[in-house]
Amino acid sequence: MLVFATSDKGGTGRSVTSSNVAYRRSLQGSDVCYLDFDFGSPTAGTIFNVDSASRGTTEGGLHSYLQGRISEPQMLDVWTQSDRPSLRHRPPGAGRLVLLPGDSGGGEFAVNHEVVQRCIRLMRRLDEEFDLCLLDLSAGRSYATEMVLAATAEPEMRAVTARWLVFHRWTRQHIIAASGLVYGERGIIEAGRVWGHNQQELMDSIRFVRTAVVDPNSVELAGLRPSQVAWLRDCNRDLQELASQRKVGRTTMLGVIPLDPVLQWREQLISDNDVYARQIANRETVDAFDSLAKRLTEDAAWETL
């Protein structure tokens, strides 16, 4: 299965959340690969602590492959290549976790028929090899989005399940932006229709993920003044209404990731060690990643009303 991760605005935690989801999914026993399709800024290596690819790889990454300079992009096994001790060595029962980085110094590039064909070839091959392929697209309407929309519209990709995750923070601006990215003019659905997608099917394969969410009723807010909490609760209700109007409400949402202090300061994978032994990250955050990783492939979670 292919999962495209996108967001309208930067700073939503798209990369860090989808990396963590890939990590959790592989801990659950699936073979997972993570493709850094954020061509303007290929830095996925940092999150996985793979030093050789922290700003893209020098040994032929996705840029080189898609532009036809090499025949195979580099694939890095996180369990052996990561510099973080807690990530090295695959835990028993875990599946593969493979990173496909972009090129070091690579940038955005225009999409043409050949690029799309190469993209299709890669996605089909990886889909056979892995249970889950997570493609991290860049923020906003990008060439990468165009490319995967064009690729998935082709008849030979019909058999491959493709799903979309749109990440947004829980604020007015982000809700409006996320809704615009999907339903708006030149949005994903509109662009998909131009490439020949069935609008309804495409719409059903898109879900939203709220990131860095602060629950106004949580105990962590005990330090706030009562008037601040009262205001927050009303804001939250207001946002819910807005989300519902913009079709970003609960019925189209796949997960909620709470605000976590660790992720605020550093984009990284949260290991069980961070939660239980060092106690620097919150368990709720990991639970949210875990449940999101499961729901990605649960058909019941993708049913509409």
Add this chain to the structure above:
Amino acid sequence: MRMQPRQQLLEVWRATARSSAKNGKWIWGGRDGANSISDAEQLLCLMTPATGVESFKLDQPNATEEHVAAALRNLGDPMEIPQRLVRVLTEYMERYTDTDGTPVFSGDTYFRTADPEDEPTSAQTALDVVDSFAMSVTLALATIGFLRVFRSELRREDIRREVDKLETLASKRLTAAMIGLLRSFTVYVFDADSREGRALVRTANQSGLPPRQVVERLRRALRQVSATLREVTIGSGAAQVPDLDNPNRLFECGWSWGIAKDAPLVDVLGDVGVQRDGVAQPAPYLYFTVVALDGIAALFSERTRILGLLNEEQQRLARALQIRWDLTQQYWSTIASFDPVRWPLEDIPWRTNDELENDYFSLLVTAVTVQDLVSRQASDVELERVGRVLEELANRGRITRRPLGTDSAIAMHSPGVRFDLLGSDDPGGPQLAWVVSDFSPLLLKRTIQVAGLARDTELRGRLLAQADVIWDHLERRRLKSGPGHALWDQPSGIFAQVDSHGDQPSWYYTERVVECLVTAANLVSRAPLRSEMLTELAGELLNEADHLFDRELLGGAGEAGPALRNSLQTARASLRRARDVLSDRPGTAFVLASDVLRELEQLAAARQDVFEVE
């Protein structure tokens, strides 16, 4: 109010979901077994709040509140809950439809006999009951309204089909229930010299007038009612109307316990199944009259009109029912307040025309009167009198006072008030009876309603205090364990003299408590009462504060250092806020103005010292 309707409703929802949904199946029945009334009551425990309280809505999964959804976790997540409800409601509608497609309104396991050994025949248990008509009207309206909103959220064809099917079923049941109500309305005409006539005169005659005079006055007071009765042309009750012209006749109107004997058929478009023959004695029962009035009121509520829940045929039937509703309302409140010096209602206990007397009947008459007060925005003087009656009834019902060892009032709570259903032995078998024990919730509901109408803060405060006491009483009657945990009813929790009722929930009782909670929730959500005196006082305070503040600015304090400037800015904001809320919340304006005055006073006091050099 101490009863906190939101928290209580959430608790009832949790308990209802827990005891009704097990392993993906819905458990019907409860203490009195499954029947068309009990099952509707069980569903209404969920549907009444879901359609009557804004924050308990379930029909828009995107807008469902987190805590509300959490209470129903047993039924699924916010998206599954409405789907689950649709399936259970469909199951209900299908359970109570005959093989020939006729909706069934039978009393079944709610029927009682004098001798428990003497079981009713199957023809008897299948008899339709007004209670079921009324519950079905409420449930069908709640269902249709729920579906109207939920449908707009749907895209999937299969769920839409389920929703459409349920709406058709509910609409058919609604029409059938309305026809049932039209065919069980009765006008009972009797001679002024008959037993009933003498009883009515005795009830009405509170100042010892000669009976002849009372009869004449009664006829005059009821002139409008009897004139309008002539407009009653469809359904039952029309046949007796010509007798009203005789000056020696008096009458009663209201609902019998089931379809009246010889009730004519109602012409109706569309298929509503067979209209069965009635057996019920064509004379009104106070209990069923109150139940019918409550159900019918939902037909012309604001919600029904705004959502357009009735089709054309149903609107025609609703108009016919509304005439009867108005008449009955007017009739009973005329009798209840016949003598302005001392209302017959205040002469507790009420005695019915078949010479039964009970505090419960007083409560029922009060219930009708309260509905009348609601519909005509009564004055505080009348409300005050009804309020006193309610207080007296709470006392006599041993809710606000402790019972004696062998107190006859306890029987009213458990086993309940019993009355014979005359005519029920017509199809053969023993005479059936009906037992009702809803004294406390009915009293609570009316107390809250009267409190909501009161414009006088003192009266409202007193009634709400009484509502809290009744609520404490109800709280102690909750089941403490078993499948019905946190639901009702366990009278032994409060009356040591009563045997335990087991641990199964009584949906009859629980539904009535839920109605009270919904009424209370809607009262709390309204703007608070405004005391004129307080508004005036707050206004005066504000004027003084405003003036002193302006003088402070004139003295140049606005250009002072940050400490003083901040304090004046806060004062300015408080004054503006106080002006904004003055008309809605004078108490709040009062406090804000006092704060400003205190602040300004500190400045003034500090300055005074400057001149006291020595």
